[in-house]
Amino acid sequence: MAIFTPERNWWKPLGREEKLWVGIAAVWCVFMFFMLFGWYYLGTQNLPTVARRITTAQYKTLADAFVTKYKVGEEGATKVPVVDPKGDPEIYLVAQKWQWTPILILESGKKYNLHVSSIDVQHGFSLQPININLQILPGYDFIVEFTPTTKGEYSLICNEFCSIGHHLMTGRITVK
Amino acid sequence: MAAVATPNVFSGSRNEYRVCPVTTLKVDAAAERLIIWNAVTAIVALTLGGTYALLIGLTRWPDVHLLSAPWFYRLLTAHGMNMLVFWMVFFEAAGLYFGACILLNARLVGVKLAWVAYALMLVGAVMVNYIILAGEADVMFSAYPPLEASPLFYIGYILFAVGAILVCCIFIATILVAKKERRYEGSMPLAVFGLLTAAIIALFTLASGAIALIPTLLWRLGIIPAMDPGFYRVTFWGFGHSAQQVNLSAMIAIWYSIATLTVGAKPVNEKLSRFAFVFYILFINLGSMHHLLVDPGLASVTKFFNTSYAMYLAVLGSLIHAYSIPAAIESAMRAKGYNKGLFGWLLNAPWKEPGFVSLILSMAIFGFIGGPTGVVLGAGQLNLLAHNTWRITGHFHATVVGGTTLAFMGFTYYVIPLVFRRPLFAKPIVIWQPWVYGIGVATMSIAMTLAGTFGAPRRHWDVTFTNAIIPVQLPSLMNLFLTLAGIGTLLAVTGGIMYVVICVGSLFMPKREARSLSPLEA
Ligand code: HEM
Ligand SMILES: [Cu+2]
Ligand SMILES: [Cu+2]
Numbered sequence: 001m002a003i004f005t006p007e008r009n010w011w012k013p014l015g016r017e018e019k020l021w022v023g024i025a026a027v028w029c030v031f032m033f034f035m036l037f038g039w040y041y042l043g044t045q046n047l048p049t050v051a052r053r054i055t056t057a058q059y060k061t062l063a064d065a066f067v068t069k070y071k072v073g074e075e076g077a078t079k080v081p082v083v084d085p086k087g088d089p090e091i092y093l094v095a096q097k098w099q100w101t102p103i104l105i106l107e108s109g110k111k112y113n114l115h116v117s118s119i120d121v122q123h124g125f126s127l128q129p130i131n132i133n134l135q136i137l138p139g140y141d142f143i144v145e146f147t148p149t150t151k152g153e154y155s156l157i158c159n160e161f162c163s164i165g166h167h168l169m170t171g172r173i174t175v176k
Numbered sequence: 177m178a179a180v181a182t183p184n185v186f187s188g189s190r191n192e193y194r195v196c197p198v199t200t201l202k203v204d205a206a207a208e209r210l211i212i213w214n215a216v217t218a219i220v221a222l223t224l225g226g227t228y229a230l231l232i233g234l235t236r237w238p239d240v241h242l243l244s245a246p247w248f249y250r251l252l253t254a255h256g257m258n259m260l261v262f263w264m265v266f267f268e269a270a271g272l273y274f275g276a277c278i279l280l281n282a283r284l285v286g287v288k289l290a291w292v293a294y295a296l297m298l299v300g301a302v303m304v305n306y307i308i309l310a311g312e313a314d315v316m317f318s319a320y321p322p323l324e325a326s327p328l329f330y331i332g333y334i335l336f337a338v339g340a341i342l343v344c345c346i347f348i349a350t351i352l353v354a355k356k357e358r359r360y361e362g363s364m365p366l367a368v369f370g371l372l373t374a375a376i377i378a379l380f381t382l383a384s385g386a387i388a389l390i391p392t393l394l395w396r397l398g399i400i401p402a403m404d405p406g407f408y409r410v411t412f413w414g415f416g417h418s419a420q421q422v423n424l425s426a427m428i429a430i431w432y433s434i435a436t437l438t439v440g441a442k443p444v445n446e447k448l449s450r451f452a453f454v455f456y457i458l459f460i461n462l463g464s465m466h467h468l469l470v471d472p473g474l475a476s477v478t479k480f481f482n483t484s485y486a487m488y489l490a491v492l493g494s495l496i497h498a499y500s501i502p503a504a505i506e507s508a509m510r511a512k513g514y515n516k517g518l519f520g521w522l523l524n525a526p527w528k529e530p531g532f533v534s535l536i537l538s539m540a541i542f543g544f545i546g547g548p549t550g551v552v553l554g555a556g557q558l559n560l561l562a563h564n565t566w567r568i569t570g571h572f573h574a575t576v577v578g579g580t581t582l583a584f585m586g587f588t589y590y591v592i593p594l595v596f597r598r599p600l601f602a603k604p605i606v607i608w609q610p611w612v613y614g615i616g617v618a619t620m621s622i623a624m625t626l627a628g629t630f631g632a633p634r635r636h637w638d639v640t641f642t643n644a645i646i647p648v649q650l651p652s653l654m655n656l657f658l659t660l661a662g663i664g665t666l667l668a669v670t671g672g673i674m675y676v677v678i679c680v681g682s683l684f685m686p687k688r689e690a691r692s693l694s695p696l697e698a
Contacts, residue, residue: 002366002432002443002504003279010363010446018445018499025495029488032551036484039557040476047479047556051472076645099645121323122405124564128631129651133563135471137405138322142472155648157641159564159633161316163323164246167638170646 048134050143056119059141063092063115067102075103080171089113093171095123095136097163100156100171108151108175114144124160127173133159148175193283196594198690198698203595207277207284211270211595213294215588218266219679221301222581225258226672230665233620235637237662238655245637246314252635254308256317260419260576261333262301265340267584268374268426269297272347274595275371275429280364282354286346293342300336303328316635318412321392321403330393334386341382344375366443366450367436370429373453378422380461385415406473417464420576421490425456427542427580428497430587431535432504437590437693438532439512439525441504449500455493463490469559476556483554491551498543529694530606534586537614542579545621546571566632566661570624577668578617585675586610592682593690593698600695601681605674607696613671620664627657 014022040046054062066083073082081102085091089111094101095118106112116125118138125134136142156171192205228251234242243251277284284290306328307313313325319333351372354360364372388411395403432449435441443449465482468474509521526532549571553562562568592600600606624632630651632639639658641648690698 002429002436002441004365004436005360005362006366006443006446008362012445012447014445014448017503018448021499022448022492022496025492025499029492029495032491033484033488036480036555039555040480043557045557045560047470047476047560048472049476053473078645080645103646122320124633126564126631126633128648131561131565131629131631133470133560133565135409135468135563137409137472139404140406140472155646155650157631157633157648157650159636160320161249161323161635164249164314166249167245167636167641168644170641170644170648172646 048142048144048146050145052141052143053139054117054141056117056138059115059117060094060119063094063101066090066092071102072105091115093125094119095125095158095162095169096120098158098165098169100125100158100169103171104173106148106173106175108148111145111147114146116142116144121162122160123158123162123169126157126159128155128157130154135160148173151175196278196690198594198693201278202281204277204283206287206290207273208595210284210287210290210294211273211591214266214270214273215591216683217294217298217301218263218270219676221258221262221266222672223676224305225255225263226669226676228252228255228258229672230669233662233665233669236658237665238639238658240662241638246311248637249314249316249635250308250311253314253316254305257304257308258301259581260317261336262297262304264419264423264576264580265336266297266301268378268422269294269340269343270591271426271430271584271587272343272371272375274591275368276347276350276354278595279368280351280354280360282350282357282359284346285349285353289342290346293339293346296335296339296342298339300332300334300339303332303335307332318416319389319392320412321395321405321408324396327393327396330389330396334389334393337382337385337389341379344378344382347375348372363446366446367429367433369450370425370432370453373457374422374425374429376457377418377425377461381415381418381422384411384418388412388415406471409468409471410474413464413467414461417467418461420572421456421460421463423576423580424460424494425453427538427583428453428501430583431497431501431539434531434535434583434586434590435501435505435508438529438535439505439508441501441508444500444503444507448496452493452496452500455489455496458489460490460493463554466554466559469554469556470563479556483556491547494547498539501539528607529696530589530610531586531695533607534582534589534610534614537610538579538582538586541574541582541614541618541621545618546575546579549574549625562628564634565628566624566634567628569634570621570626570628573617573624574621578614578621582610582614582617585613588675588679589695590693592679593695594693596682597687597689598682598685599688599698601678601685603696606678609671609674609678611671612674613668616664616667616669616671618664620661620668623657623660623664627654627661630654630657632658 070083072084083102084105093116123136154173158169234240235248313329315323315325394400462482514521514524
């Protein structure tokens, strides 16, 4: 009677079935615990781990320099720069209300350090259709080490609410 | 009605009691008034949140796309606040007073303070609603800086939290005094133990919320120059996630209670069930880290330790309850002689009792959809594929909406005859309410999860990206699931309306003593 006080001596050993259930559950939980680390070694797509603090102004300077150096074109009404880093592994992506800048052209099979940070509010890096998602904060330079393996066009959308034009925020990464 | 007056040891005033003719429990009149006011306010918040749910739900249905973008984001913020914070916490406040006073035969300690707490919560909730609708706080309930809301938004949030802290303190004080005054024999009932778990978790949860929100307010007032978004996210989720464990513990306390009320179930092993609650207190707050799995600036070990080792012990707690409650129901039914076959006890269970149906559906939706999706999302590599997609929204609509809210709804059908002392309104529809709502929410959750798998972002007005500078096309299969979520929305909202109609209608029924435990006969 869960809503009434229990009998005096409720400190009783578990029954056979209870022991079995708790045993199986506990083993499963321990297995899951080890697997969480196991997957880290078995998997090939892990969480990025490197980040450093940076001011939004510093980040903008770095990213602007990167864009100026490697710009190969422009796209859309607001002239979003298209950048081909030509083998430079340090590449920069800026999240800003409401555009991912620049459009990146990358080479398949090459290793990159993708720097992503915001220069205003928080944004959500969401690469489609492969559905890779990262939280992007201003003041933190998130450094994502990755190697694109499949050629094609990937869309970037924003999936963290970043004020009223949130649904307008897109971008692109092309792998050639 | 038998009114008994007993001297109040502390203030010299007298507490008034009545004895419930059905349960023979002694009911403190002051606690009863607080239960009624908190519960009614909770239902008002649910009504507001539900209205917004319909509007935002229809906006995310691609063929309907009802609201404009600003109103979508505004009402989504209001939906999150009214549902997740105000509906839940007002109802839990009522639940805590119920547990501490009625179940323990005790008197409420600090009646005046309890009204102060209610007033703080009410003022906070009204402020937040006002400022959101005024368009000064389009920031979502999570309010991540440096997104800016009017300072009044944070002040309202903080006032509400202070009120909630007071409720927890009054609850704990009432239990301590009840123990000292020997109002109950031996150990406290399991349901109260579960509520105590909820209150303890709530205290450190709300403290974490204060650490997130107070500096943010100071930043908005210009007193401190900046608010670190990473720091905010850690402390905010220390509040936002742990608050879900408050909801979880309260829900499980209510599951045990409804099982007792409907089939007379008795916990199979008190010790085991209580240990399971203790696991929540010890481990579950660490699970907060799963909100930060794809954040910059936290070490992998931190993420892994907090989301694995500790969280799985909390999962063990849930697995124990997942066994104990059905086992308790089964033993109770078998003891009544329903022994035929493996499932005779289940077939003969009281399926005509709205509380029982709510209990079963709540357990099924939470246990089969909400819990497993949560454990999956808590694994780093999978979170990378799901963070901030509609999978997240699908997950928590199965936990807090299909699980907790449905359990609270079912419990209300007992509170109305026994505490409000009014017969239920529209009895013929009561039994259908949990089905309509439960099936609606389950459909919506599954559809949201699937849409998210195809990339559908959460908190998003336009998945066609019509006016974006760089065009984007998400997989067309996603639209099927967005539509399915829209259909689920209609069903769930219908179930919600049924609930509100039953509750509000009952408030206008003539007052009379309950005649039976079963709400349909009372
Ligand atoms: C009739 C039932 C309900 C329906 C149809 C519904 C529908 C929705 C929809 C469509 C969203 C928007 C998702 C997005 O665009 O990302 C949402 C978000 C949300 N809902 Fe509900 N909901 C319902 C009930 C509830 C209840 C009872 C709760 C809490 C107890 C709740 C808590 C939330 C929260 C916390 C969010 C997230 C807000 C955010 O992302 O900031 N909902 N709901
Ligand atoms: Cu954005
Ligand atoms: Cu955004």
